Amino acid sequence: MTNLDACEPCLPPPPPSVVNDGHLATGRYAGRIAHIDWSGLRAAQQRSALWRRCHHKRWQYVGLAAEHWFIGLAIVDLGWAISAFVYVFDRQRRQVVLDWSQDGLPGLSGWVRDQPVQGGEARFRGLGAELCIRPVAPEVASDALAVRVVAGGLCLQVELDLSHAPPFLLAVGPVQGGLGHATQKSPGLPATGWFELQGQRHVLQGQRHVLQGATGSLDSSNGLLARETAWRWASAHDGRLGFNLQQGYFGNQENVLWLDGALLPLGAATFVFDPARPLAPWHIHTDDGMLDLRFRPEGARQARRDVWIAASDYIQPVGTFHGWVRAAPGGPTLPVEGLLGVTEDHRSRW
Template sequence: MERLIQADGQPHYGIFAAAPGLINYRDFVFRSPMGRRLGALAKWRRFHQFQYFGLISDQLIGGCALANLSLAGIGFVYLFHPPSGRMIERQFKLPLSLGTRFSQRPDDGLCELRSGRNWLRLENRAQPKEKRLLVELDDGTRIDACFSEVAPAFQPMYINTPTAVNGWVYAQKVAGVCCTGQVKSSLGDFDLAAIGAFAHHDWSAGYMRPETHWNWACLSGLAAGRRVGLNLSCGVNETSFTENCYWLDGELLKVDTVRFAFDRQQPLQPWHISSHDGQVALRFDARGLHQERMNLGILASNFKQIFGQFSGVLRPSGGPEVVIDGQWGFVEDQYVKW
């Protein structure tokens, strides 16, 4: 599929075998809930896009996100050192996304943000099929991290779902892939391959609900000698189809709807995550937190990304249980108005 939006101005929907070449949102026939056709200004204002790259190991955990919210460009990056509990984190908010650029080609483009002497860049390469994170901060922090979707073979989740009465959300997800590269920071210098780091990745764009909320869970690593990745969500991308899945040695296994049970006022207390089909039964114990709050009236966000350890089981149909024992990963609780 070269383009997500068809000739009639409507998107392709479903779970796809490969990524669209272009998220051609300008060709979308965007209408109000009452059916009035909306113009280019409304189409620009309501289109949002974000990309996230995370890395996980028992020596270092990191995350970097870039978001284009039309009225603002947002970026954050953090590094957490589990053995010491120390953390580096930076946040950037740029009006009208000035100082940023965003490609609408999920597998062949780049997104970046520049603010002073700080630079965040996410590169998606078609040949070879790789994703790369580059970060340079004015405090001397440097990140150069990369993963491949080819060697060893890996099948990402590609999905597009209807959203509310007049929107759609395209997303592609990766978790459970080996990560290579280097990190230099006040937390120490790390060779990501040498510390056994794994990566996960999210590329999402579309016409999301103007006021929305979601929970998300992700883990990446080794369990009983198998490469395991997990991507679960509740609150978005679940109209007609869901993005819920996990990976065993790169093979994508679909999961039904999921329930996140936790105390929103005490997010560092244990979380319990289970799927309706019984394939997932996990407990999450928090070890640290990255959070942001923003309330600009027309734009607002209450974001908590919590890193910690999962325990429990995955039960693939037709295969033996996979025991998850202290595997590092993330959960997320996000409210946003945009």
């Protein structure tokens, strides 16, 4: 597709810490960071321990895309509670065939560690359920992640291969109404394993550079966020191309394109869609002219909850992206056709 050199990332390597001399190490970086620690942030030191506990949010999200399936799962540490969900979208039936979620107490029901990828772990244990995202062999620094789920009638065992992955994105910066945020986003990762649902076993087989193979992607986020937080998000990957886009509380900090092994920064993203008709087509583009896509939803997971102290209004359509991207502003357009992924419209009071 392009002549980009996969060994020449277009972003600098990550800093040793998300805090530099008491301030945010704001920027976009190509690579993984070992640990996210906000204790040295001067602005956080001026807040109470209770404020830091209630505003510190961590989550691990995994998206698994295959020819006939999309599976999304997450473990979310809210500071004062922990939550988990998993859903399975059947592309042939164009519907969500499993939608499970559960809440618990942090520490007792689970946790999300401050190591976003390497050496970290996210785990949830609930009534008849267990979700775990962890290194396959943490004692030997294995470069693969194991994803295990038993919940709501689903049994899933998948490994994500990080060994030859293009650079991860690390984005660090200020957020609207909060103190700071850091997120580690992955490119498309070969996903191998299986899941069982409704008495049937389905095999996922991912191979590097195979466009139709099963692909996983990670979103490892950690921040001191505002009580009211809203965002729009889009993500899709195959063996050669992928992107992550966000419009909302984090600005354009996490907007990037993966293309033939290179990680390329993108400008601000605009999401054009009808919130009253989220399954109608979406138009998403960036202001630097490097990405222009139409999203065709096939179905969606959605939830609306309000329990007084917390609320969430959320929809995540699953579908395909069509349009074009560029490796550089003003460069030739590279077609995107039928790339499986998700969009999201999310508002939280947490």
